[in-house]
Amino acid sequence: MARKGVVSDEGTVTDADTSTVAAKAKAVEIKKQLERLVKAIVDEDDYRVETADEAIRALSYLKDLKSKKSLSFKLQGGGGGGTVVIPKEFRCPISGELMADPVVLATGETFDRPFIQRWFNEGHRTCPQTKQVISHTVLTPNHLVREMVSQWCREHEIELPKPVQDIDEQLVTNADRGCLNSLLEKMSSSLSDQKAAAKQLRLLTKRSSSFRALFGESTETIPQLLNPLSPGQVDAHPDLQEDLITTLLNLSIHDNNKRLVAENASVIRLLIESLEYGTVQTKSNAAATFFTLSAIDSNKITIGASGAIKPLIDLLDVGHPLAMKDVASAVFSLCTVLENKERAINAGAVGVILIKIMDHVLVAELLVILAMLSNHQRAVQEMCELGAVPCLIGITRESDCERNKENCVAILYTICFADRTKLKEIKEEETTRGTFSRLVQTGTSRAKRKASGILERLNRTGSITHTA
Template structure:
């Protein structure tokens, strides 16, 4: 460090390196991730004096030659371009809307500063959404325009400081829900990804759940398009971390869709994780039993080499044993034939061994009680 400077967050950096950071379009402090209120770099004379003293003590030559550039010019011109694109996006001309939406999609993907800008202007998100929110159906919106706007919404939601603002903008969640049902598969997948990103905040989980977004997510999961499955599963899992959303997901038929996919061995890893999360809900346990989940989970333990999947399977089965006694006979008969749980209790991970041991103890108690009776 030769020319230490202080940024708006109070952190000190070498001037040449922080200038490169700002010129790349970043508007945050690299260390704290705080959004910088301005790009002025203030010389840190105390640190500079300490460096000079250290160099003299160690016998190093210290150069006083420093290159300065106009820091304000590093990022200020982007504001004008950003505002110009928003005006075009919210205009009445389709050609301007499409061109602006396409460019905003690219810029918000490549340049973090453009994501930050959306948080600095209160009307930025509504202006972005204007081209696709005037119609009662997204089917009437040009598919490319819809895809670009929804993807831009996803991009700006990545920035942590935008998550609350975006989710609480009244038009956003209803539009994402509509986008889950119509448009290109990229649009639908990115709408799911946006809900996943926004649901990182607990307050957003609650807001999204109350809005009814789980149902279109489950419907898209049931369709099973390969390009959308990962984003949809991630969104459902994150939303269901909130207890209230587990009940909503179960009510919307999530268990039925997931059990069917697992039986068909489709996207097993992610869907097992969701099922394990939902297994704390009594109605989910009941649904699993009625849908034939038990034999499928046991056969999956025998087939899979993935230790995490085995752990999730046995965790679900243990919960079923605790809360649905009618399935104990089914599990006991299977255990007598294949010794699936005993094998896992011997050779599984520590978590799997513990869960499998718990099931075996319960099965033995039931047998002993039956014999005593």
Template structure:
């Protein structure tokens, strides 16, 4: 009992000294900043206190980790140290991954703690214990010491675990669901796990195996976890081309934008956006028929899904073929309606600028009331980028449709919106606004105030 009391006193004593030194340092800093002719001694003293505080910080961290009574369930039975990557062995015992993996790699097939013969060598992450350790350390201000990890051992263990999870994809439905949930979690938390898929030739086909084309949403929870896993994988650069070249991946993503839970549809859109950062993938995704379901998802208006759909549409429309497809699929009307409803205005105006290079899109904008909407944003928005985009779109409309000039003239007479933008906007906005004004003057021979 006496020893425990001493251990509790150590961090408390250090913390008291830290507080006192902190106050002293604060006074010194104020003095140094307030006085132009502060002494060199004051600066030296401030630096000395900083060095002492640094030493105390290191001392506090090391003493707490070494001396605090760490709960037994947080210690690895092999290293006896607190675990940084707890995993469960086949016998149900939890170990720190590098130590149990090294034990297994040495050829042992028994549990070090119970001496039971193990039925398999798969190591399953113990997320519950990991979270308990994190919480325990956080509450005590402890920074976990970084373990000495054998990278080859770690990578080998991850490959073995990935292989076992992928094998479950061709097993029972319950196994598939369990593995899909774990893969979703691992590919979210561990960039190294995402990278393994690019090193394993059959990983993507096995992952997609449970999702049959045309029936991907038969089991919504399984679909959601697998589609989200694909999204997580798409973040890794080496996986982008790999996924796009798989004959089933993009069609399954497109189907999942159409059918599935809201989260599934949103994550499928996010995956298409992520994959489309490669120019070659933009064409593949466009040809797959992705734009129509993305536009429909944007139109439906679920907050969780709209932004992902809008981002994917924007990225895909950066290539000419997809601009034409988007216009044919009704993107202009859907985008304008959202802008008029003040939804995702920044993102959708950027897309509308891209589509304005298409004559049919410009014609639709004029018919659907884009001019008053654009003028309103130019007049009232605080976003210089939005004003710039509006002026660019309006310039194109005015070049192609003189019937819209009277609306522009009325706005200019009432609010001098274009004149103000021509004087105070971004360089591009100034050019576009001035161009519209010049157009009006030449065409109608009028002088604006």
């Protein structure tokens, strides 16, 4: 009978499945983290309480790992018991494990691919063995060592370890799961605990994609996170609200979380309230959350039906300049769905956008939205009533931005066919300055098509005389 095993910390092959590799590698990661935390505590007189808490959690984790499973095993099988020492040259210098995917660094040293890759991902640009600064981070497969490891495994009737592709993600996830649960539990504790936990969650979800992914493991994590925010009193503690809404934004960046967040009606209600009440940063991040969630078409419909568009338009109207760009991005993304265009028009989007454009606020971003809405008859009617034509002609004539000119002429093209009374202004611009003829020659391909269409429309209504 063949014997199967993996490597222990002592360099022996053990009778365990491949999860042991991840567990031990995880212990290595936790020890590194603990070393950094202890150094911070020792070196700084005024170290943060959170740093001590993290160190305690790391120690507790290592203690639990040690008590749950000894890392020293015997090799068992039909051939009898005993331990087999792994040759040093077959062990990764970083992990101490039998190398499953040996690669050569620029310095000539060999490492297991996932561990050296993680070393680079952490920002290091030196060889862990020689401490040399490396000229490049290209990793070359070491086929000779790979074959030697395979042969050694066959001789000792040991299963060759499979290469681990996502070990960094797995390590961080496993190490942080307990930390996440602890922080979420504090969301039902005292206000001071809630605030401290919220700050830490905001930081962790910003830095780590794997920590963001953890929230997708259970439908209960998001409600737990937002437990301190009460509907109707969402801004009772503005700093706490800002940290939690920002955490929600960080989570929504992760693709697997987008539906989890958007399909929770209570979450959407809290985001809508945060558009109306809270710090400028809170409002901006609530809008940005709607933008990231709307990357999925089904979420666009859900968010639109929830009543979020009206508060977004209101925030665009009276909001702080820092929040407006996020609001504009959210409105644009949501309005790619037909139903939401109607909602935006009903919410007064056309008037708000035109006023901002006339005030030279976010002209490029808002022209894109206006062009999108211009295929709706009522939106065009409102544009004509609110004096959009002179504004759009002015931008077409004077702007240095080709994209702005393109969107303006696209809107004017629609207006030409929707309201004959506006042809006079457009015709006068062409007769006096030749703005649209010039755009036919120099504009983008879309701008050329729209400008040509305008000229054809004008020609059908009467002759055009150009001035030099």
